[in-house]
Structure formats: C-alpha cells, structure tokens
Amino acid sequence: MRSVISKSAIALALGVTTALWVGGAAAAETPKRGGTLLYVIPSNPPSADAHRETTFGTIHPFAQFYSVLIRVNPDNPASPTDIVCDLCTEMPKPTNGGKKYTFKIRKGVTWHKTAAGAKVSEDVKKVYDQVGGTPLTAQDVKATFDRIIFPPEGVKSARKGFYTMVEKISAPDDETLVFDLKYPSGAFIPALAAPYNFVYSKKVLDMDQRWVEKNVLGSGPFRFVEWQPGAFISAERNPDYYHEGKPYLDGTEAIFAKKYSINLQALRGGRAYIQFRGFPPKMRDDLKKALGDKLTVQESAWNCALFMTPNNKKPPFDDVRVRRALTLAIDRWGGSKYLSKIAIVKPVGGIVFPDHPLAATKEELEQIAGYWPDIEKSRAEARRLLKEAGQEDLEFVFHNRAVDMPYKIVGTWMIDQWAKIGVKVTQRVQPTAPFYATLRQKKDFDVSMDFNCQSIVNPLIDVSKFNSDDISGNQYAGYQDRVLDDMWEKMNRTGDVAEQRRIMRAFEKRALDEKAYQFVTLWWYRIILHRSDVKGWKISPSHYLNVDLSNIWLEEPLRSESLK
Amino acid sequence: MYQYIIKRLLLMVPALFGAAVLVFFLMRLIPGDICDLRIGGEGGYRDLEMVAACRTEFGIDDPMYVQFLEFVWGFIRFDLGTSMWTGQPILYELGLRFELSLQLAIMTTVISILIAIPLGTISAIKQDTWIDYVVRSFSIAGIAVPSFWLGIMIILGLLIYTQAWFGTPWMPPIKYVPLWEDPGYNLSMLIWPAMATGYRYSAVATRMTRSALLEVLREDYVRTARAKGLLEKVIINRHALKNALLPVVTVIGIEFAFLMGGLVVTEQVFNLNGLGKLFVESVINKDYTLTQALVMLVVTIFIFVNFAVDLLYGWLDPRIRYA
Numbered sequence: 001m002r003s004v005i006s007k008s009a010i011a012l013a014l015g016v017t018t019a020l021w022v023g024g025a026a027a028a029e030t031p032k033r034g035g036t037l038l039y040v041i042p043s044n045p046p047s048a049d050a051h052r053e054t055t056f057g058t059i060h061p062f063a064q065f066y067s068v069l070i071r072v073n074p075d076n077p078a079s080p081t082d083i084v085c086d087l088c089t090e091m092p093k094p095t096n097g098g099k100k101y102t103f104k105i106r107k108g109v110t111w112h113k114t115a116a117g118a119k120v121s122e123d124v125k126k127v128y129d130q131v132g133g134t135p136l137t138a139q140d141v142k143a144t145f146d147r148i149i150f151p152p153e154g155v156k157s158a159r160k161g162f163y164t165m166v167e168k169i170s171a172p173d174d175e176t177l178v179f180d181l182k183y184p185s186g187a188f189i190p191a192l193a194a195p196y197n198f199v200y201s202k203k204v205l206d207m208d209q210r211w212v213e214k215n216v217l218g219s220g221p222f223r224f225v226e227w228q229p230g231a232f233i234s235a236e237r238n239p240d241y242y243h244e245g246k247p248y249l250d251g252t253e254a255i256f257a258k259k260y261s262i263n264l265q266a267l268r269g270g271r272a273y274i275q276f277r278g279f280p281p282k283m284r285d286d287l288k289k290a291l292g293d294k295l296t297v298q299e300s301a302w303n304c305a306l307f308m309t310p311n312n313k314k315p316p317f318d319d320v321r322v323r324r325a326l327t328l329a330i331d332r333w334g335g336s337k338y339l340s341k342i343a344i345v346k347p348v349g350g351i352v353f354p355d356h357p358l359a360a361t362k363e364e365l366e367q368i369a370g371y372w373p374d375i376e377k378s379r380a381e382a383r384r385l386l387k388e389a390g391q392e393d394l395e396f397v398f399h400n401r402a403v404d405m406p407y408k409i410v411g412t413w414m415i416d417q418w419a420k421i422g423v424k425v426t427q428r429v430q431p432t433a434p435f436y437a438t439l440r441q442k443k444d445f446d447v448s449m450d451f452n453c454q455s456i457v458n459p460l461i462d463v464s465k466f467n468s469d470d471i472s473g474n475q476y477a478g479y480q481d482r483v484l485d486d487m488w489e490k491m492n493r494t495g496d497v498a499e500q501r502r503i504m505r506a507f508e509k510r511a512l513d514e515k516a517y518q519f520v521t522l523w524w525y526r527i528i529l530h531r532s533d534v535k536g537w538k539i540s541p542s543h544y545l546n547v548d549l550s551n552i553w554l555e556e557p558l559r560s561e562s563l564k
Numbered sequence: 565m566y567q568y569i570i571k572r573l574l575l576m577v578p579a580l581f582g583a584a585v586l587v588f589f590l591m592r593l594i595p596g597d598i599c600d601l602r603i604g605g606e607g608g609y610r611d612l613e614m615v616a617a618c619r620t621e622f623g624i625d626d627p628m629y630v631q632f633l634e635f636v637w638g639f640i641r642f643d644l645g646t647s648m649w650t651g652q653p654i655l656y657e658l659g660l661r662f663e664l665s666l667q668l669a670i671m672t673t674v675i676s677i678l679i680a681i682p683l684g685t686i687s688a689i690k691q692d693t694w695i696d697y698v699v700r701s702f703s704i705a706g707i708a709v710p711s712f713w714l715g716i717m718i719i720l721g722l723l724i725y726t727q728a729w730f731g732t733p734w735m736p737p738i739k740y741v742p743l744w745e746d747p748g749y750n751l752s753m754l755i756w757p758a759m760a761t762g763y764r765y766s767a768v769a770t771r772m773t774r775s776a777l778l779e780v781l782r783e784d785y786v787r788t789a790r791a792k793g794l795l796e797k798v799i800i801n802r803h804a805l806k807n808a809l810l811p812v813v814t815v816i817g818i819e820f821a822f823l824m825g826g827l828v829v830t831e832q833v834f835n836l837n838g839l840g841k842l843f844v845e846s847v848i849n850k851d852y853t854l855t856q857a858l859v860m861l862v863v864t865i866f867i868f869v870n871f872a873v874d875l876l877y878g879w880l881d882p883r884i885r886y887a
Contacts, residue, residue, distance in 0.1 A: 040738075044845060046602060046649050046650055046651075046849075047650065047651060053602070054602070054603055054604055054605065054606060054608050054609070054610075055602075055605065055606055056606065156614055156617060156618070157611075157614070158603060158609070158611055158614055159609060159611070160611065161609065161611050162609070213651060214651065214652065228660060228837070229650055229652065229657065229660060230657075230660065230661070230837045230841065230842060230845070231660070231739065231740060231837040232739050253739070255738055255739050255835070256837075257738060257835045258832070258845070259832055259833070259835065261716070261833075262738060262832075262833075262834075262835045265719055265720075265723060265735050266735070266738055266835075268723055268733050268735070269722075269723055269733050269734055269735025270732070270733070270734070270735075271735060271737065271738050271739075272738075290723075290727070290733070304607065431848070432596075432601060432605070432848070433594065433595065433596030433597070433600065433601055433848075433850050434594060434595040434596050435596075436596050436600040436601065436605070437595030437596035437597075437600065438595070440600060441595070441596075442595065450607075451607040452607055452608075453606055453607035453608055454608055454609070455608070461609070464609070473604065473609065473610035473611055473612045473615070474604055474607075474608075474609065474610045
C-alpha cells in the first residue's frame, strides 16, 4: 500500500512538474509576427482542385489559401478524433435520430482580394474584382459540398463515395447549412473534415466549375501570389483572416522538389525550413548530426499501412491455409523493433489506425493470426498448414513497388520471414505505373505488396479496402465476401461507437484471420524534420492534415533570415 | 547549295515520322496509365467511376490508331495539345522551362569549350610529356565520372565546407530566377550544374581536339608553314586549329542538342525546373501527350542542330562542297 502511495506521489509530482514546465515553455513561446516560411514539397501538383485530386501534392501548396467547414484540431492534430470548426461556429449535435446536422457559418469571412504583387492574368483579376472582398456564406459551403457529393456533369469528385449517407444539403439562409442523411453514420463527420474539402466560391463555380483547377481564390490564412508549375508557389498573409491574430507569417514560399535528397539538403542549407510529408530514419539521424539543436524532430504513427496481398484467385493462394501460413510467418512485433531503425514503419496494428478508439487493443490483436506473441508457435502452425495444404515446398514471386522506402526494405524483410517457414520467394519490383497495372488490370501476381494511405483517420471508410472487389475500388486480392460487405454496411449505418467497435472486431477477425484474405504488415511512421526556429506546428498522423500554415511562426534569427 | 538544303529539309519528314511512331507506341507498351496514377495513386480511396471518366476524358479508351492519328495531325498543325497531368497547354509547360534549359545548355557548352579547346591544344602540342598525361588523365576522369554524381558531390561539398569554414551551411538556390532579374542569384544557382555537366562534356571534346590537332599537325601544309619560318603560335592558331575543329564542332553541336532535353538527372540533382526534369516527370506520370511533345521537340532540335553543323563545315573548311 505504502509503495502504491509513494508511486502515486511521485507520479503526481512528475505530472505537476511537467505541466509547469510545459506551461512555462508555452508562456515563453509567444507567437511572433513576420517572416516568410520556406518549405519544400516532394511533389508537383497536377491541379489546384482538391475535390478532384488525390495527392498530397495538391494539399501542401493550396491548403493555405482555403477555408474548410470543419477540420482536425490544429492545436491537437495528433488526436484522430478531435475535430473542430473552421468556418462553422460550433460543432453541431445531430438531430432527427442522428440524421440531421445543422452547421452555423461564422460571419465576417470574406473572399480574398488580389494580393499585392499577385502574378495573375487579366481574366483572373476580373474574377477577383467580382468576388474578392465579398462575404463567404452558407451558400458557398453548400455549393462546395454539392460539387463534392453530387458533382455536376463534367466535374470529377474523387471522394464522393465517402458521402453515400448524405441525402441532401440545404442552406435555408446565409448562416445555416444543413446536411440531411439517409441514415446515421459515424463516418460522416470525419468525412466532412477531410482536408480536401476546400470551400470554393459559389459565384466562381457558377461561372466555371473548372476554374479552380488552374486558379486560386480562397478565404484561408494566405492569399495567392504566384504559381509556377514544377517550380514554386508563393503566398502572402491574408490581413482579413477570421481567426484572430493569425496567420503569424507575412508569407510563404513552397518549392516543389521531388527528390528527398534535395529536401534534406534544402533543410540543411537553409533553402527550406520544413517539409511536411516525412523523412526516413537515416535522413533524420544524418541531419540531426549535422544541425544539432538547430533541428527539431517530430514523430507520429502514420495513417498508412503496408499490405501483403495474396492473389486469392490464383492457386495455391486460393487456399485459406496457404494464406494463413503466409501471415503466421511474419513476426510483426519483432519487425517493428528492428525495421523502424531503417524504414518509415513502426506501429503494429490491425485494420484500423492504431491510435484510434476503434482499433484493436494489443490483447485483441494477439488473438489474430500473424499477431500471436509467440512467433515460434506461429511459425510452427504456418508449417503445419502448408503441409496440410500440400505446399511444403512452396515457391512464389513477390510483386513489389520499385520504391525503396518503405516498400523494398519491408519486402526484403518479408522474404526473410517466409524463408523461416521454408517458403522460397523471389522479389519482382516494378515502377509505380506498371505496378498498379499488375494489381488492377493484369492481376497475374502471386503475392503483392500493397498499401492503404488515407488522409483523415476515418476507420469506417478506410477499411472499405477489405470489401469485395466489385464494391471496393482498391481491393486487389480478388475476393468477394458478402458477409464482410454486410458487416461494413452495418458499421457505417450506426452512430453507436460501441456497436461500431463490436462489428469492427468481427470484421477484422474474419478478414485477417478466418478467411485470411489480405494482411496488414506494419503501419507507417512519420518523421518530420524542421528548423528549430519554426514554431507552432504540431505533427498529425497524416501528411494531408494540418498544413494550412496558420499556426506557424518563426523565431529569430530565422524570421529575419527569411526576409533576406 | 539550295538543292542540298531542300533535300535535307525533306529528309527531316521521315525522320520525324519515325520518331513519332516510336515514341507513341513505346509509351503505350509500358503497362499502366495516367488515370491509375492520378486516382488513388498514393494508396488511398479509388473511385472506379472516376477512373472510367478519366480514361474517357483523355481518350485512352479510344482505339490506338485514332489516338495516333490525333497525335500526328496535331503535330502537323503545330498543336501540341494539353498536358494530361496539369491540363495546361504543352507550349505553356515548355515555355516555363525552356529559358532555364537554354541558359544551362549555353553555360555548359561555354564551360565545355573553355576547358576543351585550350587543354586539347596544349595536350597535342605537348604530346607525350607530363602535361599531356595530366590533361589526358583529367579528361578520362571527366568521361568516367557521371555528372550527376559530380553534382551531388558539389552540393555536399558546399554544405560541408561552408559549415566548416563559415559556421553556416550553404547550398545553391533551388528556385530559379531569370538572369536579367537577379544575375548574381541566377548564376549562383546555375554555375554548379553547368560546371558538373560542362566538365563531363569537355572531356570528350578535349580528347577530340587533341587527336584532331595531332592529325593536322602532321599534314604537309603545316610542315610547309614551319619551313617558311612562321611562328609556332601562328601555325597552331591560324592554320592547324581551325582545320582540327571540324570534328570538335560536330561533337559540341550534338552535345548542345542533347543538353537541351537530356539533363535529366542533373536537373533532378539540383532541382532545376527544366526540360529534362519535365521529361522525367511526364514519363513517370504516364503523361502521353507531354512525353510525345517533348520527344518530338528534342528530335527536332537534334535534326536542326545536325543540319546547322553540316552547314558550318563549309565555313570551317572551304574545300567542302554541298551537292
């Protein structure tokens, strides 16, 4: 008893000390105005229209120009469930049995006027003259979500499938936006908070639905200055931004640089202060060695998972025993420990992002084939299953993507894991386009690497990858299982979290263990490097989130340096 | 002469057509298409309806011969179309990058000439002396060392040594600013890739200059000039070097054409938004229209540079007559 009390006292003292230290640090770190944030983006955006695109290459440069209705809390982005208002005034409570959401839109939000020195054509200036400075209303937000959920002819909406629960959207007045759902769904609010849901002006959309593909006119923290495709995009502070005091920066400049070596060198050489996607552990260690305390490292579990996908239609992988043997051979707990030193993988998890309340606990995971705590027992079972299936001398080709990080590294590790149960595997790597062609069109692989990489953590939608291949757009194992499809529907048609969780466990057990269709290997691990004088930004579990840059400020000497 | 020029111009047509056939079919031989990459290309949700709409929009569903005829017809009308990836007119995409690539090609060629002609000449004059051996080793190293590797070494060297000497690491800028806007900034960005690539190309030209000059120096007219008592400097500069430059000009001309679209890796290493980088990205993105346009552009440049070099022969060597 005494021991418990003393431990509690120590814990309390530590807690208080930590709180005081954090509070002190926060007090010392008062945001400062000014400076230009230089950052690199390892991509080149295909267009500026986030409703249409599926790449972070569109989010990283353009999120700063736009408002969204709701978003992941920028002050607590690590939480996969903390969703707050951006354009709305407060998060609504659903009514009508969970089928109606009424958002109040904040007053005083205006569309950007032309920035000083903006390099835009005369035609674009005319649009700015018409729209700039006018108030953003619920009609704009309605037009935006109509475009996303019910896209008009000729408009492409990449994620309209996220909103199958939505029946209609209405804006009875300029401050009220109503979503009527066909059924209550736990997937709705996270889907609304997807970072792709830039709010566009109704006037602009009425004029030309595709105008926003090549041009920018938003209401977010920064105003558009110049975009040179393949090179850079620059922005200046929006003086009329509605979140008081923000943004802190005078402007931003994003440089497109696909090569990670350039990203790293740019951070080292002061040509950029941050990159928001992530770096491998080796680069983190090298840069830390070079820059010391001038570099800050933030790390997080990443809402991307590497999959091992057997071709369920191709013998012997049409035999569940063979598929189970493949997953039983893999030591995920051990792999997490060692691979995380050299690759961007770490968390062990099931089908749901590990930090989410719907994810399996460690105890629950350990009941699933491939996650057993005793790897020797697991491999013995794998060998037994292969023998039973008449596949003791199994040999196959493992199809992988010709990208080192993390695909080839994890692929090579998996081949070694399979060798431990006597399976001989050779690896075939392909560049991205042929890799996808093999998965999606040719479908002639034995077992393939695959991945599921989502933006906002929305497990109810993210696990749709396990649905039958005639329903899911990204299930490449080639199976159809109506039981799983029904479970998925039920999960999505209830607002009760406990019920969602119960169904999710059964769904997971069936997909990964009983039927052993396809497998999660390890979840990714995000490592963000930035100059220590970049303040106010916090890491999130996805590289798509928290990149509107409104929270960021620069400490000296970087603030002055950035102005040179 | 005019007959020769017309004949050469006419010969360009089958060459361009051959290139068009090759690039069109080779691109489509590689499995996968732009819609696979653009929709769900980063492992996320993939809307099958949108994939189908994408294929229809880009005409990927059309029969192959229809796509080919559209491409050739567009090229004949000088209409390169729009990039499948960005939706921007291809001429706009090329225009954005052309200036940087042209400046880099010119700077590289100038560096290459500045190194190659004097070194090749000295090496020939001082044949089989230690000077010759040093120059030959230098040029062999230039051929052996890939320019992208040299580029990486230059960047790392700058980062490491500036940090060691001045306390703050420095690297060349990674955002292009035109020469007339800020010459200092522009040159501080482009001089390094120009040096890395220029050294590589100078190596070939140095060896060419040396061997061509050695051959010319053994000619009878050079012996005659020496017998007349002309100064060695005059013999080399006025009589030998000009004639020895014929093959060197050919090499430099072809190199220049290559530099316009071929600095694929060097542009990546230095993050230069030039035609080479655009080339790589268009191939990776399976952007058929852009890749086709870029290949046709480079082929056209090659053909015209070759043509110009052939015409230059006549000026360098009056004995050459065109028929």
